[in-house]
Amino acid sequence: MAASTRRATGPKPSPSTKLPPIRPTPQLPDAEAHAVLDLGWVRRRTGNPAAGELAQRAYDLYHSLDNRLGQANALRALGLVRQMTGDYTEAAQLAQRAYDLYHSLSNRAGQANALLDLCRVRRRTGDYPEAGELAQRAYDLYHSLDNRLGQANARLDLGWVRRLTGDYPEAGGLAQQAYDLYRALGNRQNEAWALLELARSRDSRNYTAAADLLERSRARFHELGDRKGEAEALTAAGDLQAATIGPEPALDTYRQALTLARQIHSPLDQAHALEGIASCHAALHHHREAVQSLREAIALYQRLGVAETARATDHLKQLETALRQSAHRGRGKEPHY
16 A cells, blocks of 8 residues: 555644654564654544644654554544544545454454444545444444443444434443443543533433533543543533523533543534534524634534534524524614524
8 A cells, every 4th residue: 555645734742742862673663653653642532633644754764664553543533633634525534444454354353443443534525324234343343342341432423423413212221231340441542532422312301410521521621631532521511501401601611622622622612512502592582703713613514524514504404594584674672582
């Protein structure tokens, strides 16, 4: 396979990203590549855009050593960075290349990991049937390997798809199964993701229980330095507040999520927070602010090519119609609807 020539884009890595020279030895010829890849995983979890450059560097090193397993792992890492920055087309291509390499190496665990990566891309772009099939295929592979962590990951992803297609009971059951497995394995990072999904799958009429799950999730993400997870938990908390206790507290929560999403250069999380801000402004009859925020969200959704575009566009048409009607009547006060 030819070496990838595309480099990560975005801010240059900070000085802390630079590694001290690691001198390969006959016993550890891949030591530098391993170290670079490991550092890239850490940077990605904390939302550092330098993670992409580290994954690319690791890939180049593995390629020079003809280490195909290392290449596959680096392609996966780079694909996950592309998911975070919203380049879903390239993320899918990288996951497929990783899958093909794992398959050629008969590495079933790697194949399952790449299938889940593809599942997440398809889920974000609205192809829910394929996303569900990919999650199930990954689960079956993990089960055949008795890989409990993988099984938990696949259950959580399948539950996410079920929630997005309206099957909240099954989504909640899958999230609970994943949470129980993560807890048994002592995986606190993924416990936080399962708590988040449990809250999203819960009936919003039980505000106290859902809010408690979201706060536990957010606090865990914050403790572990997972800023993307924290941004998602904040947006979910805003969604819950907007649906229950009102737009004013939700507006503040969405703004916190937006600040964090901008810090980690995550356009999808920015768009979700902006859409929430727009909904709060609309509920408070601040229609001009709502239109402005929603237009920003839609611009991001359209660039990413995600499923949320249609919903947000329909909402924008409603808001713009309300503004036109207000202007036509010549009233200073914006309409309520």
